[in-house]
Amino acid sequence: MSLKIIPIISILILSVACEPFRFDNYTLYKVLPKNLEEIKILEDLQNSGADFDFWDDPVPTADYINVLSKPELKNDLEGFLAAQGIDFVITLPNIQELIDNEKKKRYTRSNVKTMEWDDYYTLEDIYDWLDDLAKAFPDVVSTIVGGTSHEGRIIKGVKISHGPGRRAVFIESGIHAREWIAPATANYVINQLLYSNDEETKAAAREFDWYIFPVTNPDGYIWTHVGYRLWRKNRRKFGDEYGVDLNRNWNDNWLVIGASSNPASNTYAGPGPFSEMETRTLATYIANMADKIDLYLSFHSSGQILLLPFGNTTEPLANYYDAMKIGRRALGALAFRHGTQYTIGNIAEAIYFAAGTSVDWVKERLKIPLSYCYELRDRGVYGHLLPPDQILPTGEETMDSIIEMVWQAKRFGYMKASNATALKISMKIGRRALGALAFRHGTQYTIGNIAEAIYFAAGTSVDWVKERLKIPLSYCYELRDRGVYGHLLPPDQILPTGEETMDSIIEMVWQAKRFGYMKASNATALKISVLLYLAAIVKLFF
Structure with missing residues:
Protein backbone atom coordinates (compact mmCIF):
# COMPACT_ATOMS: atom_id res chain seq x y z
CA MET A 1 0.00 0.00 0.00
CA SER A 2 2.91 2.36 0.64
CA LEU A 3 5.73 3.47 -1.59
CA LYS A 4 8.32 6.22 -1.61
CA ILE A 5 8.01 8.50 -4.64
CA ILE A 6 11.30 9.00 -6.44
CA PRO A 7 12.81 11.47 -8.90
CA ILE A 8 12.38 9.15 -11.87
CA ILE A 9 8.63 9.37 -11.41
CA SER A 10 8.66 13.16 -11.18
CA ILE A 11 10.44 13.63 -14.50
CA LEU A 12 8.19 11.13 -16.20
CA ILE A 13 4.93 12.94 -15.52
CA LEU A 14 3.67 14.10 -18.88
CA SER A 15 1.49 17.18 -19.12
CA VAL A 16 -0.15 15.67 -22.15
CA ALA A 17 -0.17 11.98 -22.88
CA CYS A 18 -0.12 10.76 -26.44
CA GLU A 19 1.01 7.30 -25.42
CA PRO A 20 1.36 5.72 -21.97
CA PHE A 21 4.85 5.72 -20.54
CA ARG A 22 6.68 2.46 -21.27
CA PHE A 23 8.58 0.55 -18.60
CA ASP A 24 10.83 -1.39 -20.95
CA ASN A 25 13.50 -3.29 -18.98
CA TYR A 26 12.42 -1.83 -15.67
CA THR A 27 13.17 -4.60 -13.20
CA LEU A 28 11.35 -5.60 -10.03
CA TYR A 29 13.53 -6.94 -7.21
CA LYS A 30 12.38 -8.87 -4.17
CA VAL A 31 14.82 -7.81 -1.47
CA LEU A 32 15.11 -10.18 1.50
CA PRO A 33 16.48 -8.50 4.64
CA LYS A 34 17.66 -10.93 7.31
CA ASN A 35 17.76 -8.63 10.34
CA LEU A 36 17.00 -5.15 11.66
CA GLU A 37 20.41 -3.87 10.57
CA GLU A 38 19.64 -4.68 6.95
CA ILE A 39 16.18 -3.15 7.34
CA LYS A 40 17.86 0.08 8.51
CA ILE A 41 20.21 0.06 5.51
CA LEU A 42 17.25 -0.25 3.15
CA GLU A 43 15.35 2.45 5.02
CA ASP A 44 18.31 4.80 4.60
CA LEU A 45 18.45 3.96 0.89
CA GLN A 46 14.75 4.73 0.52
CA ASN A 47 15.08 8.04 2.36
CA SER A 48 18.23 9.09 0.50
CA GLY A 49 16.30 10.11 -2.62
CA ALA A 50 18.04 7.48 -4.72
CA ASP A 51 16.33 6.65 -7.99
CA PHE A 52 14.70 3.42 -6.83
CA ASP A 53 10.99 2.86 -6.47
CA PHE A 54 10.14 1.14 -3.17
CA TRP A 55 6.84 -0.72 -3.49
CA ASP A 56 7.06 -1.68 0.20
CA ASP A 57 8.48 0.19 3.15
CA PRO A 58 11.51 -1.28 4.99
CA VAL A 59 9.95 -1.94 8.39
CA PRO A 60 10.92 -4.43 11.11
CA THR A 61 8.05 -6.78 10.24
CA ALA A 62 8.92 -6.97 6.53
CA ASP A 63 9.84 -10.41 5.16
CA TYR A 64 10.57 -8.86 1.78
CA ILE A 65 10.61 -5.47 0.08
CA ASN A 66 9.74 -4.97 -3.58
CA VAL A 67 11.99 -2.43 -5.27
CA LEU A 68 11.69 -1.27 -8.89
CA SER A 69 14.76 -0.10 -10.77
CA LYS A 70 15.04 1.59 -14.14
CA PRO A 71 17.45 -0.15 -16.54
CA GLU A 72 20.45 2.15 -16.15
CA LEU A 73 20.48 1.76 -12.36
CA LYS A 74 20.15 -2.03 -12.09
CA ASN A 75 23.89 -2.57 -11.69
CA ASP A 76 24.03 0.15 -9.01
CA LEU A 77 21.23 -1.47 -7.00
CA GLU A 78 22.62 -4.99 -7.31
CA GLY A 79 26.10 -3.79 -6.42
CA PHE A 80 24.84 -1.91 -3.37
CA LEU A 81 22.85 -4.89 -2.08
CA ALA A 82 25.74 -7.29 -2.67
CA ALA A 83 28.18 -4.98 -0.85
CA GLN A 84 25.83 -4.88 2.14
CA GLY A 85 25.30 -8.65 2.09
CA ILE A 86 21.55 -8.24 1.53
CA ASP A 87 19.89 -11.06 -0.39
CA PHE A 88 17.60 -10.42 -3.34
CA VAL A 89 15.95 -12.12 -6.28
CA ILE A 90 14.74 -10.68 -9.56
CA THR A 91 11.03 -11.44 -9.79
CA LEU A 92 10.23 -9.48 -12.97
CA PRO A 93 13.18 -8.66 -15.24
CA ASN A 94 11.02 -6.52 -17.55
CA ILE A 95 7.75 -5.28 -16.10
CA GLN A 96 6.62 -3.89 -19.45
CA GLU A 97 5.99 -7.45 -20.63
CA LEU A 98 3.50 -7.86 -17.78
CA ILE A 99 1.87 -4.51 -18.53
CA ASP A 100 1.49 -5.51 -22.19
CA ASN A 101 -0.49 -8.57 -21.07
CA GLU A 102 -3.04 -6.34 -19.31
CA LYS A 103 -5.15 -6.17 -22.43
CA LYS A 104 -8.06 -4.36 -20.81
CA LYS A 105 -11.27 -5.86 -22.17
CA ARG A 106 -14.15 -3.65 -23.20
CA TYR A 107 -17.53 -3.98 -21.58
CA THR A 108 -20.53 -4.27 -23.91
CA ARG A 109 -23.17 -1.78 -22.86
CA SER A 110 -26.52 -3.23 -21.70
CA ASN A 111 -25.03 -6.73 -21.43
CA PHE A 412 -19.64 -11.65 18.34
CA GLY A 413 -22.63 -9.33 18.53
CA TYR A 414 -21.45 -6.59 16.16
CA MET A 415 -23.95 -6.75 13.31
CA LYS A 416 -27.59 -6.63 14.23
CA ALA A 417 -30.43 -7.33 11.87
CA SER A 418 -33.43 -5.06 11.31
CA ASN A 419 -36.75 -6.06 12.93
CA ALA A 420 -38.03 -7.63 9.72
CA THR A 421 -34.75 -9.41 9.16
CA ALA A 422 -34.55 -10.47 12.81
CA LEU A 423 -37.85 -12.31 12.40
CA LYS A 424 -36.50 -14.09 9.35
CA ILE A 425 -33.34 -15.04 11.24
CA SER A 426 -35.38 -16.35 14.16
CA MET A 427 -37.17 -18.56 11.67
CA LYS A 428 -33.87 -19.71 10.16
CA ILE A 429 -32.50 -20.60 13.58
CA GLY A 430 -35.69 -22.43 14.42
CA ARG A 431 -35.76 -24.39 11.16
CA ARG A 432 -32.19 -25.54 11.61
CA ALA A 433 -32.95 -26.56 15.16
CA LEU A 434 -35.90 -28.61 13.91
CA GLY A 435 -33.63 -30.24 11.36
CA ALA A 436 -31.50 -31.47 14.26
CA LEU A 437 -34.62 -32.53 16.13
CA ALA A 438 -35.83 -34.69 13.26
CA PHE A 439 -32.48 -36.42 12.73
CA ARG A 440 -32.60 -38.92 15.63
CA HIS A 441 -36.18 -40.24 15.53
CA GLY A 442 -37.62 -38.68 12.37
CA THR A 443 -40.13 -36.54 14.26
CA GLN A 444 -41.45 -33.72 12.08
CA TYR A 445 -42.29 -30.29 13.53
CA THR A 446 -43.70 -27.18 11.85
CA ILE A 447 -42.64 -23.62 12.68
CA GLY A 448 -44.22 -20.17 12.66
CA ASN A 449 -45.34 -17.42 14.98
CA ILE A 450 -48.21 -18.29 17.31
CA ALA A 451 -50.90 -16.52 15.29
CA GLU A 452 -49.93 -18.03 11.95
CA ALA A 453 -49.02 -21.53 13.13
CA ILE A 454 -52.00 -22.30 15.43
CA TYR A 455 -54.25 -19.42 16.55
CA PHE A 456 -54.36 -15.89 17.93
CA ALA A 457 -53.40 -15.86 21.62
CA ALA A 458 -52.33 -12.94 23.80
CA GLY A 459 -50.88 -12.74 27.31
CA THR A 460 -48.35 -15.56 26.77
CA SER A 461 -44.95 -15.84 28.42
CA VAL A 462 -43.00 -15.92 25.16
CA ASP A 463 -44.67 -12.70 23.98
CA TRP A 464 -44.05 -10.93 27.29
CA VAL A 465 -40.31 -11.73 27.51
CA LYS A 466 -39.84 -10.75 23.88
CA GLU A 467 -41.74 -7.46 23.94
CA ARG A 468 -41.22 -6.24 27.49
CA LEU A 469 -37.78 -7.61 28.34
CA LYS A 470 -36.37 -7.42 24.80
CA ILE A 471 -34.96 -10.95 25.01
CA PRO A 472 -33.89 -11.49 21.40
CA LEU A 473 -34.85 -15.15 20.95
CA SER A 474 -38.02 -16.59 22.41
CA TYR A 475 -39.58 -19.90 21.32
CA CYS A 476 -42.38 -22.14 22.51
CA TYR A 477 -42.08 -25.89 21.91
CA GLU A 478 -45.35 -27.79 21.43
CA LEU A 479 -43.97 -31.25 22.11
CA ARG A 480 -45.16 -34.70 21.05
CA ASP A 481 -47.42 -35.93 19.79
CA ARG A 482 -49.60 -34.94 16.85
CA GLY A 483 -53.25 -36.08 17.17
CA VAL A 484 -52.97 -39.50 18.86
CA TYR A 485 -52.37 -39.23 22.60
CA GLY A 486 -52.41 -35.48 23.15
CA HIS A 487 -51.90 -34.67 26.84
CA LEU A 488 -51.82 -38.39 27.73
CA LEU A 489 -48.51 -39.18 26.05
CA PRO A 490 -47.32 -42.67 27.10
CA PRO A 491 -44.27 -42.87 29.36
CA ASP A 492 -42.30 -44.77 26.71
CA GLN A 493 -42.18 -41.58 24.67
CA ILE A 494 -40.55 -39.53 27.40
CA LEU A 495 -36.99 -40.57 26.45
CA PRO A 496 -37.22 -40.02 22.68
CA THR A 497 -39.02 -36.72 23.25
CA GLY A 498 -36.28 -35.58 25.61
CA GLU A 499 -33.50 -36.75 23.27
CA GLU A 500 -34.79 -35.00 20.17
CA THR A 501 -35.68 -31.84 22.09
CA MET A 502 -32.18 -31.70 23.57
CA ASP A 503 -30.68 -32.17 20.11
CA SER A 504 -32.68 -29.22 18.82
CA ILE A 505 -31.79 -26.95 21.77
CA ILE A 506 -28.07 -27.54 21.28
CA GLU A 507 -28.38 -26.82 17.56
CA MET A 508 -30.43 -23.72 18.38
CA VAL A 509 -27.70 -22.41 20.66
CA TRP A 510 -24.98 -22.81 18.02
CA GLN A 511 -27.12 -21.37 15.26
CA ALA A 512 -28.02 -18.42 17.47
CA LYS A 513 -24.32 -17.79 18.11
CA ARG A 514 -23.59 -18.04 14.43
CA PHE A 515 -26.20 -15.38 13.72
CA GLY A 516 -24.79 -13.10 16.41
CA TYR A 517 -27.46 -13.53 19.09
CA MET A 518 -25.59 -15.37 21.81
CA LYS A 519 -22.15 -14.23 22.89
CA ALA A 520 -19.96 -16.30 25.17
CA SER A 521 -18.67 -14.56 28.29
CA ASN A 522 -14.99 -14.13 28.90
CA ALA A 523 -15.10 -16.65 31.72
CA THR A 524 -16.25 -19.57 29.61
CA ALA A 525 -17.65 -20.17 26.17
CA LEU A 526 -20.35 -22.29 27.76
CA LYS A 527 -21.92 -19.48 29.77
CA ILE A 528 -24.63 -17.78 27.78
CA SER A 529 -24.82 -14.00 28.09
CA VAL A 530 -28.13 -13.67 26.26
CA LEU A 531 -31.14 -15.49 27.63
CA LEU A 532 -32.93 -17.97 25.43
CA TYR A 533 -36.41 -18.44 26.72
CA LEU A 534 -37.97 -21.82 26.07
CA ALA A 535 -41.46 -22.66 27.16
CA ALA A 536 -42.25 -26.36 26.80
CA ILE A 537 -45.99 -26.87 26.79
CA VAL A 538 -47.73 -30.05 25.75
CA LYS A 539 -50.45 -30.08 23.08
CA LEU A 540 -51.74 -27.08 21.18
CA PHE A 541 -52.86 -24.95 24.14
CA PHE A 542 -51.21 -22.26 26.22
Missing part, protein backbone atom coordinates in the same frame (compact mmCIF):
# COMPACT_ATOMS: atom_id res chain seq x y z
CA VAL A 112 -24.05 -7.16 -17.79
CA LYS A 113 -22.60 -10.61 -18.41
CA THR A 114 -19.77 -9.12 -20.48
CA MET A 115 -18.16 -7.88 -17.27
CA GLU A 116 -15.87 -10.88 -16.78
CA TRP A 117 -13.15 -11.87 -14.36
CA ASP A 118 -10.15 -12.50 -16.61
CA ASP A 119 -9.15 -8.92 -17.42
CA TYR A 120 -9.16 -5.34 -16.13
CA TYR A 121 -11.59 -2.63 -17.24
CA THR A 122 -11.51 1.13 -17.70
CA LEU A 123 -13.38 3.55 -15.45
CA GLU A 124 -15.93 4.17 -18.22
CA ASP A 125 -16.65 0.46 -18.53
CA ILE A 126 -16.99 0.00 -14.76
CA TYR A 127 -19.40 2.93 -14.47
CA ASP A 128 -21.45 1.71 -17.45
CA TRP A 129 -21.69 -1.73 -15.85
CA LEU A 130 -22.94 -0.24 -12.58
CA ASP A 131 -25.60 1.70 -14.47
CA ASP A 132 -26.69 -1.44 -16.32
CA LEU A 133 -26.94 -3.41 -13.07
CA ALA A 134 -29.32 -0.77 -11.74
CA LYS A 135 -31.47 -1.28 -14.85
CA ALA A 136 -31.27 -5.08 -14.60
CA PHE A 137 -32.22 -5.09 -10.88
CA PRO A 138 -34.38 -1.97 -10.46
CA ASP A 139 -35.89 -3.13 -7.15
CA VAL A 140 -32.54 -4.02 -5.58
CA VAL A 141 -29.72 -1.96 -7.13
CA SER A 142 -29.42 1.81 -7.33
CA THR A 143 -26.41 3.83 -8.45
CA ILE A 144 -25.09 6.28 -5.89
CA VAL A 145 -22.58 9.12 -5.93
CA GLY A 146 -20.19 9.20 -2.99
CA GLY A 147 -18.26 12.27 -3.99
CA THR A 148 -16.37 14.17 -6.67
CA SER A 149 -12.77 14.11 -7.90
CA HIS A 150 -10.31 16.99 -8.39
CA GLU A 151 -10.91 16.86 -12.16
CA GLY A 152 -14.67 16.85 -11.70
CA ARG A 153 -15.50 13.17 -12.10
CA ILE A 154 -18.09 11.55 -9.87
CA ILE A 155 -17.21 8.75 -7.46
CA LYS A 156 -19.89 6.29 -8.50
CA GLY A 157 -20.99 3.21 -6.60
CA VAL A 158 -24.01 1.02 -6.06
CA LYS A 159 -26.36 0.38 -3.19
CA ILE A 160 -27.71 -3.16 -3.01
CA SER A 161 -30.78 -3.30 -0.79
CA HIS A 162 -33.70 -5.68 -0.37
CA GLY A 163 -35.77 -3.31 1.73
CA PRO A 164 -35.69 -0.46 4.24
CA GLY A 165 -34.39 -0.52 7.78
CA ARG A 166 -31.31 -2.64 7.24
CA ARG A 167 -27.86 -2.17 8.68
CA ALA A 168 -25.05 -1.48 6.20
CA VAL A 169 -21.74 -2.84 4.92
CA PHE A 170 -19.59 -0.19 3.22
CA ILE A 171 -16.80 -1.10 0.76
CA GLU A 172 -14.34 1.52 -0.49
CA SER A 173 -11.88 0.46 -3.18
CA GLY A 174 -9.37 1.82 -5.66
CA ILE A 175 -8.20 4.80 -3.63
CA HIS A 176 -4.65 3.99 -4.81
CA ALA A 177 -4.87 4.20 -8.58
CA ARG A 178 -2.36 1.54 -9.66
CA GLU A 179 -3.85 -1.22 -7.49
CA TRP A 180 -6.12 -2.53 -10.24
CA ILE A 181 -6.98 -5.77 -8.44
CA ALA A 182 -8.89 -3.70 -5.84
CA PRO A 183 -11.63 -2.37 -8.18
CA ALA A 184 -11.79 -5.75 -9.93
CA THR A 185 -12.42 -7.46 -6.59
CA ALA A 186 -15.05 -4.91 -5.58
CA ASN A 187 -16.82 -5.57 -8.88
CA TYR A 188 -16.71 -9.30 -8.20
CA VAL A 189 -18.29 -8.78 -4.77
CA ILE A 190 -21.11 -6.77 -6.37
CA ASN A 191 -21.67 -9.52 -8.93
CA GLN A 192 -21.81 -12.24 -6.28
CA LEU A 193 -24.28 -10.34 -4.13
CA LEU A 194 -26.62 -10.28 -7.12
CA TYR A 195 -25.98 -13.58 -8.90
CA SER A 196 -24.54 -16.08 -6.41
CA ASN A 197 -26.42 -19.32 -5.75
CA ASP A 198 -24.67 -19.78 -2.41
CA GLU A 199 -27.26 -19.66 0.36
CA GLU A 200 -25.09 -17.79 2.83
CA THR A 201 -24.14 -15.18 0.23
CA LYS A 202 -27.78 -14.69 -0.70
CA ALA A 203 -28.67 -14.37 2.98
CA ALA A 204 -25.99 -11.72 3.54
CA ALA A 205 -27.11 -9.84 0.45
CA ARG A 206 -30.69 -9.73 1.70
CA GLU A 207 -29.97 -9.06 5.34
CA PHE A 208 -27.78 -5.96 4.90
CA ASP A 209 -27.60 -2.92 2.68
CA TRP A 210 -24.34 -2.94 0.69
CA TYR A 211 -22.72 0.34 -0.37
CA ILE A 212 -19.84 -0.42 -2.73
CA PHE A 213 -17.56 2.06 -4.52
CA PRO A 214 -15.12 0.24 -6.84
CA VAL A 215 -13.00 3.30 -7.75
CA THR A 216 -12.68 6.14 -5.22
CA ASN A 217 -9.76 7.78 -7.06
CA PRO A 218 -11.21 8.09 -10.58
CA ASP A 219 -8.69 10.66 -11.90
CA GLY A 220 -5.72 8.56 -10.81
CA TYR A 221 -7.27 5.35 -12.13
CA ILE A 222 -7.75 6.87 -15.57
CA TRP A 223 -4.13 8.10 -15.54
CA THR A 224 -2.87 4.56 -14.90
CA HIS A 225 -4.66 3.53 -18.10
CA VAL A 226 -3.65 6.39 -20.38
CA GLY A 227 -0.48 7.88 -18.89
CA TYR A 228 1.52 6.09 -16.22
CA ARG A 229 0.58 2.55 -15.16
CA LEU A 230 2.18 2.77 -11.70
CA TRP A 231 0.58 6.05 -10.64
CA ARG A 232 -0.74 5.94 -7.05
CA LYS A 233 -2.08 9.37 -6.03
CA ASN A 234 -4.79 11.70 -7.29
CA ARG A 235 -4.04 14.25 -10.04
CA ARG A 236 -4.01 17.60 -8.29
CA LYS A 237 -1.01 19.75 -9.28
CA PHE A 238 1.46 21.21 -6.77
CA GLY A 239 4.09 23.26 -8.56
CA ASP A 240 5.99 20.81 -10.73
CA GLU A 241 4.54 17.79 -8.91
CA TYR A 242 1.23 16.00 -9.07
CA GLY A 243 -0.97 14.26 -6.59
CA VAL A 244 -1.86 13.55 -2.97
CA ASP A 245 -1.92 10.10 -1.41
CA LEU A 246 -5.64 10.00 -0.69
CA ASN A 247 -5.15 7.34 1.97
CA ARG A 248 -3.01 9.72 4.03
CA ASN A 249 -5.41 12.65 3.70
CA TRP A 250 -8.19 11.62 6.12
CA ASN A 251 -8.57 13.72 9.25
CA ASP A 252 -7.30 11.25 11.81
CA ASN A 253 -3.78 11.81 13.14
CA TRP A 254 -3.05 13.52 9.83
CA LEU A 255 0.67 13.74 9.03
CA VAL A 256 1.60 12.47 12.50
CA ILE A 257 3.52 9.47 11.19
CA GLY A 258 3.96 7.37 8.06
CA ALA A 259 3.18 10.18 5.61
CA SER A 260 5.13 12.91 3.86
CA SER A 261 4.85 16.69 3.55
CA ASN A 262 6.83 16.57 0.28
CA PRO A 263 4.62 16.79 -2.85
CA ALA A 264 7.16 14.62 -4.71
CA SER A 265 6.52 11.75 -2.32
CA ASN A 266 4.05 8.99 -3.06
CA THR A 267 2.85 9.28 0.54
CA TYR A 268 2.33 13.04 0.32
CA ALA A 269 -0.54 13.71 2.74
CA GLY A 270 -1.62 16.97 1.10
CA PRO A 271 -1.56 20.55 2.41
CA GLY A 272 -4.08 19.69 5.12
CA PRO A 273 -6.51 17.02 6.32
CA PHE A 274 -9.34 16.54 3.84
CA SER A 275 -7.66 19.02 1.51
CA GLU A 276 -8.63 16.82 -1.44
CA MET A 277 -12.02 16.84 -3.12
CA GLU A 278 -12.12 13.04 -3.21
CA THR A 279 -11.60 12.45 0.51
CA ARG A 280 -13.60 15.47 1.63
CA THR A 281 -16.73 14.60 -0.34
CA LEU A 282 -16.51 10.87 0.29
CA ALA A 283 -16.05 11.45 4.03
CA THR A 284 -19.14 13.65 4.07
CA TYR A 285 -21.14 10.92 2.35
CA ILE A 286 -19.94 8.29 4.83
CA ALA A 287 -20.51 10.53 7.86
CA ASN A 288 -24.10 11.19 6.81
CA MET A 289 -24.90 7.48 6.97
CA ALA A 290 -22.44 6.39 9.66
CA ASP A 291 -25.16 5.41 12.11
CA LYS A 292 -26.19 2.62 9.68
CA ILE A 293 -22.73 1.13 9.06
CA ASP A 294 -21.65 -1.94 11.01
CA LEU A 295 -18.75 -3.04 8.80
CA TYR A 296 -16.33 -0.91 6.74
CA LEU A 297 -13.94 -2.54 4.25
CA SER A 298 -11.17 -0.94 2.20
CA PHE A 299 -9.51 -2.83 -0.69
CA HIS A 300 -5.82 -2.33 -1.55
CA SER A 301 -2.87 -4.32 -2.85
CA SER A 302 -0.56 -6.02 -2.28
CA GLY A 303 0.87 -8.26 0.45
CA GLN A 304 -1.99 -10.59 1.48
CA ILE A 305 -2.63 -8.88 4.81
CA LEU A 306 -5.84 -8.06 6.66
CA LEU A 307 -5.28 -4.79 8.52
CA LEU A 308 -7.11 -3.35 11.52
CA PRO A 309 -6.93 0.19 12.90
CA PHE A 310 -4.78 1.87 13.99
CA GLY A 311 -1.78 2.98 11.97
CA ASN A 312 -0.22 5.33 14.52
CA THR A 313 0.26 2.84 17.36
CA THR A 314 0.78 -0.85 17.98
CA GLU A 315 -1.35 -0.71 21.12
CA PRO A 316 -4.41 -3.03 21.03
CA LEU A 317 -7.00 -0.25 21.22
CA ALA A 318 -10.81 -0.33 21.16
CA ASN A 319 -12.20 -3.79 20.30
CA TYR A 320 -8.88 -5.01 18.91
CA TYR A 321 -9.16 -8.54 20.30
CA ASP A 322 -12.67 -9.14 18.99
CA ALA A 323 -11.71 -7.70 15.61
CA MET A 324 -8.67 -9.99 15.49
CA LYS A 325 -10.77 -13.04 16.28
CA ILE A 326 -13.32 -12.17 13.62
CA GLY A 327 -10.55 -11.42 11.13
CA ARG A 328 -8.68 -14.67 11.77
CA ARG A 329 -11.82 -16.71 11.18
CA ALA A 330 -12.46 -14.76 7.98
CA LEU A 331 -8.94 -15.54 6.79
CA GLY A 332 -9.53 -19.21 7.52
CA ALA A 333 -12.43 -19.08 5.06
CA LEU A 334 -10.28 -17.15 2.60
CA ALA A 335 -7.55 -19.79 2.64
CA PHE A 336 -9.92 -22.72 2.19
CA ARG A 337 -10.65 -22.40 -1.54
CA HIS A 338 -7.20 -21.69 -3.04
CA GLY A 339 -4.84 -22.08 -0.07
CA THR A 340 -3.91 -18.39 -0.07
CA GLN A 341 -2.30 -17.38 3.22
CA TYR A 342 -2.83 -13.95 4.75
CA THR A 343 -1.45 -12.40 7.91
CA ILE A 344 -3.42 -10.10 10.21
CA GLY A 345 -2.71 -7.25 12.59
CA ASN A 346 -3.26 -3.56 13.05
CA ILE A 347 -1.62 -1.35 10.45
CA ALA A 348 1.30 -0.31 12.62
CA GLU A 349 2.17 -3.82 13.81
CA ALA A 350 1.52 -5.68 10.55
CA ILE A 351 3.23 -3.43 7.99
CA TYR A 352 4.22 0.10 9.02
CA PHE A 353 3.15 3.25 10.81
CA ALA A 354 0.69 5.20 8.68
CA ALA A 355 -1.72 7.91 9.79
CA GLY A 356 -4.54 9.65 7.96
CA THR A 357 -6.09 6.48 6.54
CA SER A 358 -9.75 5.84 5.83
CA VAL A 359 -10.09 2.81 8.11
CA ASP A 360 -8.65 4.74 11.05
CA TRP A 361 -10.95 7.70 10.45
CA VAL A 362 -14.17 5.70 10.29
CA LYS A 363 -13.14 3.75 13.36
CA GLU A 364 -12.06 6.63 15.59
CA ARG A 365 -14.18 9.51 14.37
CA LEU A 366 -17.41 7.76 13.30
CA LYS A 367 -17.22 4.89 15.83
CA ILE A 368 -17.98 2.26 13.20
CA PRO A 369 -17.34 -0.92 15.19
CA LEU A 370 -15.55 -3.05 12.58
CA SER A 371 -13.13 -1.56 10.06
CA TYR A 372 -10.68 -3.59 7.98
CA CYS A 373 -8.30 -3.01 5.10
CA TYR A 374 -7.59 -5.89 2.71
CA GLU A 375 -4.14 -5.88 1.12
CA LEU A 376 -5.03 -8.32 -1.65
CA ARG A 377 -2.80 -10.65 -3.70
CA ASP A 378 0.02 -11.24 -4.13
CA ARG A 379 3.02 -11.57 -1.86
CA GLY A 380 6.28 -10.46 -3.39
CA VAL A 381 6.07 -11.63 -7.03
CA TYR A 382 3.84 -9.34 -9.10
CA GLY A 383 2.87 -6.65 -6.60
CA HIS A 384 0.67 -4.01 -8.22
CA LEU A 385 0.90 -5.78 -11.60
CA LEU A 386 -1.14 -8.82 -10.67
CA PRO A 387 -1.86 -10.83 -13.85
CA PRO A 388 -5.48 -10.93 -15.04
CA ASP A 389 -5.69 -14.69 -14.51
CA GLN A 390 -5.56 -14.03 -10.76
CA ILE A 391 -8.62 -11.76 -10.73
CA LEU A 392 -11.15 -14.60 -10.37
CA PRO A 393 -9.39 -16.53 -7.58
CA THR A 394 -8.72 -13.27 -5.73
CA GLY A 395 -12.39 -12.36 -5.97
CA GLU A 396 -13.57 -15.81 -4.93
CA GLU A 397 -11.42 -16.07 -1.82
CA THR A 398 -12.11 -12.47 -0.81
CA MET A 399 -15.86 -13.03 -1.12
CA ASP A 400 -15.56 -16.21 0.96
CA SER A 401 -13.81 -14.24 3.69
CA ILE A 402 -16.33 -11.37 3.66
CA ILE A 403 -19.28 -13.72 4.11
CA GLU A 404 -17.49 -15.47 6.96
CA MET A 405 -16.58 -12.09 8.45
CA VAL A 406 -20.24 -11.06 8.43
CA TRP A 407 -21.37 -14.23 10.21
CA GLN A 408 -18.52 -14.10 12.70
CA ALA A 409 -19.24 -10.44 13.41
CA LYS A 410 -22.83 -11.36 14.13
CA ARG A 411 -21.68 -14.17 16.36
